[in-house]
Amino acid sequence: ADPMAVENEEDFWLQVCGRTSAIKAAQLGLKTVCIDKRGPPGGTCLNVGCIPSKAMLQSSALYHEAKITFESRGIMGAGNLSCDFSKMMENKNAAVKKLTGGIEGLFKRDKVKYLKGFGKLTGPNSVTVALNDGGEETITAKNIMLATGSEIIEKLPFVEVDEEQIVSSTGALALTKVPEKMVVIGGGVIGLELGSVYERLGAKVTVVEFLPTIGGIGIDGEVSKEMQKILKKQGISFKMSTKVTAVEKSGSTVKVTTEPAAGGDAETMDADVVLVCVGRREYRDGLGTEALGIEMEGKKIKVDDTFKTSVPNIYAIGDIIHGPMLAHKAEDEGAMVAEYLATGKHPHLDYNNVPSVLYTHPEVAWVGKTEEMLKQEGVEYRKGKFAFAANGRSIANMDTDGFVKVLSCKKTDKLLGVHIINAIAGDIISGACIGIEYGAASEDLARVCMAHPTVSEVLKGAAQKTAFGKAVSG
Ligand code: FAD
Numbered sequence: 001a002d003p004m005a006v007e008n009e010e011d012f013w014l015q016v017c018g019r020t021s022a023i024k025a026a027q028l029g030l031k032t033v034c035i036d037k038r039g040p041p042g043g044t045c046l047n048v049g050c051i052p053s054k055a056m057l058q059s060s061a062l063y064h065e066a067k068i069t070f071e072s073r074g075i076m077g078a079g080n081l082s083c084d085f086s087k088m089m090e091n092k093n094a095a096v097k098k099l100t101g102g103i104e105g106l107f108k109r110d111k112v113k114y115l116k117g118f119g120k121l122t123g124p125n126s127v128t129v130a131l132n133d134g135g136e137e138t139i140t141a142k143n144i145m146l147a148t149g150s151e152i153i154e155k156l157p158f159v160e161v162d163e164e165q166i167v168s169s170t171g172a173l174a175l176t177k178v179p180e181k182m183v184v185i186g187g188g189v190i191g192l193e194l195g196s197v198y199e200r201l202g203a204k205v206t207v208v209e210f211l212p213t214i215g216g217i218g219i220d221g222e223v224s225k226e227m228q229k230i231l232k233k234q235g236i237s238f239k240m241s242t243k244v245t246a247v248e249k250s251g252s253t254v255k256v257t258t259e260p261a262a263g264g265d266a267e268t269m270d271a272d273v274v275l276v277c278v279g280r281r282e283y284r285d286g287l288g289t290e291a292l293g294i295e296m297e298g299k300k301i302k303v304d305d306t307f308k309t310s311v312p313n314i315y316a317i318g319d320i321i322h323g324p325m326l327a328h329k330a331e332d333e334g335a336m337v338a339e340y341l342a343t344g345k346h347p348h349l350d351y352n353n354v355p356s357v358l359y360t361h362p363e364v365a366w367v368g369k370t371e372e373m374l375k376q377e378g379v380e381y382r383k384g385k386f387a388f389a390a391n392g393r394s395i396a397n398m399d400t401d402g403f404v405k406v407l408s409c410k411k412t413d414k415l416l417g418v419h420i421i422n423a424i425a426g427d428i429i430s431g432a433c434i435g436i437e438y439g440a441a442s443e444d445l446a447r448v449c450m451a452h453p454t455v456s457e458v459l460k461g462a463a464q465k466t467a468f469g470k471a472v473s474g
């Protein structure tokens with residue numbers, strides 16, 4: 001039989017983060033269909049999220065680094081560097097195209113049928129797809145997995161996103177020139193990442209944040225404060241504890257009116273581009289979950305520990321269920337559903353051990369508990385902190401911003417949380433994830449032989465401080 005043919009009783013995926021889990025399901029022998037209305041596969045992450053934003057972050061960071069630090073390193077001529085923005089955008093688009101094309105290739109290789117169209121649940125075992133190219137296709141499936149992700153929140157009623165002058169992250173990743181002035185509404189992950197991109201490329205960036213802290217949900221207070229200092233030094237302005245009360249277009253300018261969150265005098269700023277990034281909402285529009293009686297917990301689809309919804313053969317993963325809205329979390333969940341369905345095995349994800357990374361320069365990465373959480377939970381803890389300014393490799397690299405903070409249980413020394421600010425924090429945090437996953441103590445980390453001279457040695461230094469009260473150096 002043609003393995004690509006749609007027949008009854010196949011296992012079926014309604015866009016999973018999806019790529020990974022659809023492929024995993026197919027590799028495990030399930031007959032798999034993946035549906036996405038977007039067209040190119042890979043969801044938010046590959047098309048308008050992780051990948052394009054990181055392409056922009058990398059190019060803008062190199063440009064900035066070269067301009068600001070090369071001459072002080074003895075590499076002369078960098079003062080004359082200029083930025084070809086359209087070339088940067090072309091490279092970003094090429095990276096997205098290569099990856100989404102690659103996924104289509106993997107779908108073919110592993111015999112995942114890929115349907116481009118809008119899927120609606122029309123029964124516990126059926127989905128009707130309005131195909132992008134016209135027509136409809138109904139699929140009957142033994143199991144269905146929902147991974148319809150998220151969209152930006154436009155919860156500011158007076159802001160209308162046009163994706164040109166007033167943009168979401170999607171528009172910010174597709175600008176045609178670097179704005180002179182950019183106002184960012186929301187100092188969370190997207191605001192700091194994309195704000196940094198445009199600040200490095202020459203825009204005057206002002207971040208307006210409702211809270212007194214930056215970095216969004218779950219960031220450690222001390223880390224947030226230090227990061228704000230570093231970003232301020234780089235040139236980003238912050239209006240903290242401030243709310244936006246109006247955003248109005250006036251020709252090529254956008255006027256942004258703000259007020260202190262606690263009340264006070266209004267102020268108006270002009271911008272060429274306003275980036276709205278005040279969070280994302282679960283996307284279930286037109287999916288048909290209500291009609292099937294799929295239970296919710298708040299705005300999230302309720303699932304059990306095998307990602308089963310209240311309709312037993314329908315599963316859900318990613319941004320539409322509990323937990324952080326992160327690609328690696330969605331990916332692991334999707335792969336677990338595939339494994340569960342194909343093998344009956346019951347793998348699990350420790351939600352306390354899902355790392356978060358902010359890809360600014362330096363990066364911010366953390367896993368486990370923050371000091372604020374531990375205090376709130378009444379957990380007594382030890383804390384060891386080691387600065388990169390005392391690390392040989394960081395000094396040699398002329399990149400000494402940041403620190404590692406290791407938190408462990410006061411009584412047992414079990415690792416509870418690790419927080420890092422560093423140029424490669426997102427890579428270093430993996431060591432901490434492995435430690436926490438396997439129940440390590442800070443002393444275990446402190447006794448691991450780590451290569452010298454490396455930036456990661458600071459993780460060991462901070463763990464030594466946590467475990468022994470002192471580090472050998474620093
Ligand atoms: P999504 O990736 O959102 O995929 C859902 C897909 O379903 C979409 O393509 C949508 O078109 C499709 N769809 C929805 N409804 C239907 C329907 N009814 N029929 C057919 N198709 C439908 N996370 C990280 O971990 N690291 C990062 O660096 C990072 N950077 C990000 C940068 C930006 C700018 C943004 C916006 C997000 C970023 N994220 C990052 C978050 C990450 O992209 C999401 O957490 C992840 O993509 C969620 O995966 P998902 O499978 O739940 O949904």
Ligand code: NAI
Nearest residue numbers: 186187188189190191208209210216277278279280325357
């Ligand atoms: P966010 O939740 O990270 O930050 C939103 C910020 O906006 C918060 O600090 C909040 O206090 C502030 N805010 C809310 N309402 C406001 C208002 N009216 N005025 C001013 N400030 C206001 O959300 P963001 O940045 O939109 O990102 C959405 C999600 O996308 C993230 O939570 C994350 O899950 C994902 N993402 C992950 C990335 C990564 O892992 N590196 C990168 C980009 C996005």
